[in-house]
Amino acid sequence: NAGVTQTPKFRVLKTGQSMTLLCAQDMNHEYMYWYRQDPGMGLRLIHYSVGEGTTAKGEVPDGYNVSRLKKQNFLLGLESAAPSQTSVYFCASSSLERQYFGPGTRLTVL
Amino acid sequence: AQSVTQPDIHITVSEGASLELRCNYSYGATPYLFWYVQSPGQGLQLLLKYFSGDTLVQGIKGFEAEFKRSQSSFNLRKPSVHWSDAAEYFCAGSSYNTDKLIFGTGTRLQVFP
Numbered sequence: 001n002a003g004v005t006q007t008p009k010f011r012v013l014k015t016g017q018s019m020t021l022l023c024a025q026d027m028n029h030e031y032m033y034w035y036r037q038d039p040g041m042g043l044r045l046i047h048y049s050v051g052e053g054t055t056a057k058g059e060v061p062d063g064y065n066v067s068r069l070k071k072q073n074f075l076l077g078l079e080s081a082a083p084s085q086t087s088v089y090f091c092a093s094s095s096l097e098r099q100y101f102g103p104g105t106r107l108t109v110l
Numbered sequence: 111a112q113s114v115t116q117p118d119i120h121i122t123v124s125e126g127a128s129l130e131l132r133c134n135y136s137y138g139a140t141p142y143l144f145w146y147v148q149s150p151g152q153g154l155q156l157l158l159k160y161f162s163g164d165t166l167v168q169g170i171k172g173f174e175a176e177f178k179r180s181q182s183s184f185n186l187r188k189p190s191v192h193w194s195d196a197a198e199y200f201c202a203g204s205s206y207n208t209d210k211l212i213f214g215t216g217t218r219l220q221v222f223p
Binding site: 030031040042045048050092094095097098104 | 119144146152153154156159200202207208210211212213214215216
């Protein structure tokens with residue numbers, strides 16, 4: 001049981017480049033979330049999904065898109081990266097008891 | 111608007127001393143409340159959670175938290191801190207058990223020998 005995994009762990013992008021972050025969970029959870037963590041700001045919700053094929057905006061959705069084509073995967077896309085998107089990104093999935101977090105992806109946009 | 115506030119950005123304690131980290135919430139109804147810990151470069155580990163019932167909640171690593179409705183608080187406590195407790199601590203809340211979490215800004219704990 002791997003729990004929640006994230007790919008890649010680290011990435012450096014140039015301004016304007018695109019990339020996709022992959023989150024996978026093997027716990028058959030319906031709910032999945034993408035957060036970003038910035039110093040002094042805690043974690044903020046970017047987008048979330050309440051089931052396969054559904055997505056919704058969180059607190060800071062601008063500049064990001066997501067897709068949930070399969071129940072176990074939740075993809076976060078940056079179409080045109082900006083330096084303001086330099087952050088650590090965490091994915092989570094939720095049971096009825098709690099959220100389970102992945103190890104994070106550290107993204108730097110130059 | 112719903113919010114979770116951690117008033118202390120940074121706390122320093124001596125090893126063996128007691129610890130209390132503050133968390134205040136603002137929700138229309140009683141929220142689900144959580145404390146997470148994050149060691150440097152690591153993900154988030156759940157310490158404890160409060161859904162309902164007994165207002166004193168026991169967690170892992172010797173931590174406990176007390177829900178006080180009258181003060182809109184959910185403070186984290188530990189009677190004797192160990193050097194390995196140095197980390198960043200996040201309080202979080204949600205409106206129901208599978209809802210998105212709203213995090214506080216975190217409290218960084220430093221432990222001196």
